[in-house]
Amino acid sequence: MRSAELRRDFKQKIPELLQLERLIRQYPQHLHVHTELTLPAQQHELPLYSITLGSTDITAPTLLLTGGMHGLERIGSQVLIAWLQTLLERLNWDSHLQQQLTQLQLVLMPIVNPVGMYLNQRSNGNGVDLNRNAPINAEGDVPLLGGGHRLGPFLPWYRGRKNERMEAENLALEKLMQRQILNRPFALVVDLHSGFGMRDQLWFPYAYRKKPIHNIAEYVALKMLWERTYPNHTYVFEPQSVHYLSHGDLWDYFYLQSRAQQQPHFLPLTLEMGSWAWIKKRPRQIFNMAGLFNPQMQHRHARVLRSHLLLLDFMLAATLNYRNWLPDEKQRGILSQTANSLWFR
Numbered sequence: 362m363r364s365a366e367l368r369r370d371f372k373q374k375i376p377e378l379l380q381l382e383r384l385i386r387q388y389p390q391h392l393h394v395h396t397e398l399t400l401p402a403q404q405h406e407l408p409l410y411s412i413t414l415g416s417t418d419i420t421a422p423t424l425l426l427t428g429g430m431h432g433l434e435r436i437g438s439q440v441l442i443a444w445l446q447t448l449l450e451r452l453n454w455d456s457h458l459q460q461q462l463t464q465l466q467l468v469l470m471p472i473v474n475p476v477g478m479y480l481n482q483r484s485n486g487n488g489v490d491l492n493r494n495a496p497i498n499a500e501g502d503v504p505l506l507g508g509g510h511r512l513g514p515f516l517p518w519y520r521g522r523k524n525e526r527m528e529a530e531n532l533a534l535e536k537l538m539q540r541q542i543l544n545r546p547f548a549l550v551v552d553l554h555s556g557f558g559m560r561d562q563l564w565f566p567y568a569y570r571k572k573p574i575h576n577i578a579e580y581v582a583l584k585m586l587w588e589r590t591y592p593n594h595t596y597v598f599e600p601q602s603v604h605y606l607s608h609g610d611l612w613d614y615f616y617l618q619s620r621a622q623q624q625p626h627f628l629p630l631t632l633e634m635g636s637w638a639w640i641k642k643r644p645r646q647i648f649n650m651a652g653l654f655n656p657q658m659q660h661r662h663a664r665v666l667r668s669h670l671l672l673l674d675f676m677l678a679a680t681l682n683y684r685n686w687l688p689d690e691k692q693r694g695i696l697s698q699t700a701n702s703l704w705f706r
Contacts, residue, residue: 367405375479377429377438381410381471384442388449397533400476402486407475409530411537412445415462422547423466424680426673427534430491430552430611432477432484436634436665437553441471443666444673465681468541473530488514489521489528492607495614496527499606500570509608520609531611538615543624547683550629551676552612553669557604557633561669564601564631568610571602573705575620578696579628581703582688587675596672600704601631626687632672634665 363371371379385394393413399406415421426444428437451458472478476486484490493509503509509520521528527535542548565580574580584598601610612629619627643661679686688696 370405371479374481375407375472375475377435377442377472377478378407378475380442381438381445384446384449385410385412388452391449391452397470397537398529400486400529402476402479405479407479409475409533410470410472412469412471413541414448414467416464416466418466419544420546421464421466422680422683423468423542423545423549424677425468425470425538425542425548425550426553426676427470427473427550428553429472429474429478431554431556432474432480432482434483434553434555435478436555436662437632438471438478439662440553440634440666440669440673441469444670445469445471447670461677461681465677466541466545467677468537470534470537473534483517484514484519485528485530487521487528488519490518490609491528491530492611493518493520493609494527494531495609495611497569497609497614497617499568499608501606503606503608508606534611535615538618543615543619543622543627545624547626547680547687548619548624548628549676549680549683550612550615550627551632551673552629553632553634555634557635560597560635561595562597562599562633562635564599564604564633566601566610566613566616566629568601568607569613570606571705573697573700574600574616576626576628577700578688578693579626581696581700582686582692583628583679586679586686590675591671603704626683632669634669 368379385392391414395411395413397409397411399408401407426441428441429435430437448458452462474485474491477484477491480486490509499508506516506518509518510516511520511523513519526532542550563584566574587594587596587598601607612631616627616629
């Protein structure tokens with residue numbers, strides 16, 4: 362039980378955690394909650410939660426949603442929590458959604474880096490950038506500093522010390538991946554970020570090299586499914602390597618694990634929310650660290666919380682119905698050629 366003083370402190374510094382815990386208390390009948398670990402933050406201990414809904418059948422497809430990997434990027438966690446709240450309320454009356462969740466597993470880790478969020482910094486409590494921390498090196502030039510470095514935690518994008526284990530948050534995520542994701546016949550991941558670009562973008566691996574990912578045909582099939590279903594969408598769907606390479610990308614690392622374990626269909630995606638557009642509309646945000654990564658005006662913040670609900674609903678439906686859109690062998694060849702013409706010429 363937290364003291365009133367501690368609750369006030371959390372309300373000021375990490376209200377997202379309190380919002381998530383409120384949902385956990387309100388909807389215990391729908392949720393299985395696991396505290397993956399607790400992390401020290403100043404004099405406090407912060408929980409790292411994973412939340413599971415739906416089927417426990419090992420053959421059920423899985424959708425994993427993560428956010429808050431970088432503590433400054435609060436909007437990703439806020440979008441996930443808003444979507445989860447809508448989903449949980451619908452489960453009280455929507456029989457169609459109730460039926461859907463008997464056939465798939467939904468897993469969320471809405472605040473991957475609670476200490477970074479509490480401290481209002483990109484890195485975790487050790488000064489390590491969690492998405493530059495995996496043991497994988499880029500096969501090409503990376504942006505200075507931004508692609509990951511080992512100079513020290515006094516600069517952003519620090520990878521951590523060479524040949525050391527990944528950070529505790531990443532090990533907890535890896536444990537979750539092994540326990541509930543990489544042992545499924547189909548798994549789709551959406552990891553929410555902000556801080557890059559004018560438009561909302563859906564990125565897929567690789568980040569460490571410019572060659573096509575092994576299952577590139579499945580990504581093209583998902584892209585085309587999305588565009589046929591919502592032809593007026595505004596997302597840019599492409600490999601991260603189109604923009605830049607980076608060391609230590611977690612989803613490259615987990616994808617390579619899935620290949621080693623012969624997981625048949627694993628599709629990690631990153632939703633990169635185009636925060637530069639928010640700055641363009643309100644340039645003074647550039648002088649505020651939070652404003653570089655999050656919408657500041659109330660109406661714009663509410664619009665962002667609404668605008669990605671449709672995408673997350675689509676990802677849920679695509680996961681459930683994966684057999685209906687995954688390409689066959691003949692289609693794979695055609696879709697791979699399409700990918701080459703789009704991104705790898």
